[in-house]
Amino acid sequence: MIEELKGRLVSLDVFRGITIAGMILVNNPGSWSHVYPPLRHAEWHGWTPTDFIFPFFLFIVGVSMAFSMSKYLQPAADRKGIYRKIVRRTIVIFGLGFLLFLIPTNMPAGYNWFSDTLAPVRFLGVLQRIAIVYFFSALIILNFNKKKQYIWAIGLLAFYWVVMKLVPVPVLQDGIVVYHVGSLTKDINLATYIDTVLISGHTWKMGPYFAFDPEGLLSTIPAISTTLIGVFTGYWLKSGKEKYELAAGLFFAGVTGLVLGVIFDMWFPINKALWSPSFVVFMGGMAVLFLAVCYYIVDVKNISRGSKAFIIYGTNALALYVLAGIFTRLSLLIKVNAAGLSLKGWVYKSVLVPVFGDLNGSLAYAILYILLWLGAMAILYHRRIFIKI
Secondary structure (H helix, E strand, O other), X not given: OOHHHOOOOHHHHHHHHHHHHHHHHHHOOOOOOOOOHHXXXXXXXXXXXXXXXXXXXXXXHHHHHHHHOHHHHOOOOOHHHHHHHHHHHHHHHHHHHHHHHHOOOOOOOOOOHHHHHXXXXXXXXXXXXXXXXXXXXXXXXXXXXXXXXXXXXXXXXXXXXXXXXXXXXXXXXXXXXXXXXXXXOOOOOHHHHHHHHHXXXXXXXXXXXXXXXXXXXXXXXXXXXXXXXXXXXXXXXXXXXXXXXXXXXXXXXXHHHHHHHHHHOOOOOXXXXXXXXXXXXXXXXXXXXHHHHHHHHHXXXXXXXXXXXXXXXXXXXXXXXXXXXXXXXXXXXXXXXXXXXXXXXXXHHHHHHHHHOHHHHXXXXXXXXXXXXXXXXXXXXXXXXXXXX
């Protein structure tokens, strides 16, 4: 199996595959009313295993960039052509994320696509954030040396920390404008305030005071640092050192990140929705540790047993995310009876619940969905079709 992907960092494909499988698992329960707590995001401060997934994906983007962009740093490289490629890829990824929101999940009587879906469409989301952080990370890689890239990663976190803690947020309460400084509550914080001012009506949901989006504008700034941590990890893996030394370095860096994240949590809590600096450092450490385990098993010890499914997922991860997202929306849109039961609802309620019950049936639906797409991606993999976005 390792020979099938000669020239690739197979452990990264395994890590990517595990991450995208986890993303599909948590995004596709049979019913959102019946989900095991570890498969939900933390309510606000704190974390669950589900909160690993998105930062892991951004981290993996960064590791991949360290390898793929090295050829762009050659003196003879066509700089204008490089920027065109970066802009084109950014637009494609962003556009795919936007496209997903244009597919309705329900079309009741009197439904109007323009007014009910397009007019209030959400501007930002998972793919949009990936596109934005890819774009800015690429600019940093191309225009600054490694030392300055480290400064950028730290500087972005410091800037976000300072503005979130020191910039006052005006809130209209009982007819009086009250300014809150350093508030990091779910209802009142600078990130949600900025989203309300700039993209109100196009966010995930509306809170009591402000519009809220977990992939909002201001919180995208520290997400760039998450990707840069991946870039720095990629540099380490490319350093030419012995494999055991590389693995040891990954383990050390991962543990260091976890410890620092826990320390920073005392002043700025770990929070996925705000993408807090402590969240960046803690999840960066967790991602490095996870990659270290994959690297040690797959690339150092050359143990590939049980990894084939994740490699299949990992080699077409972004395309899989888009296709699975489209199919999920269509499964909600397609009605199977006059009562308006969706295809997804029928599979969950009529097939799985009678066998497994509500909670386990919901989990079974997500697992079946993973297996369905594993079969589809296996066809592409065995035909050597790798969709690049």
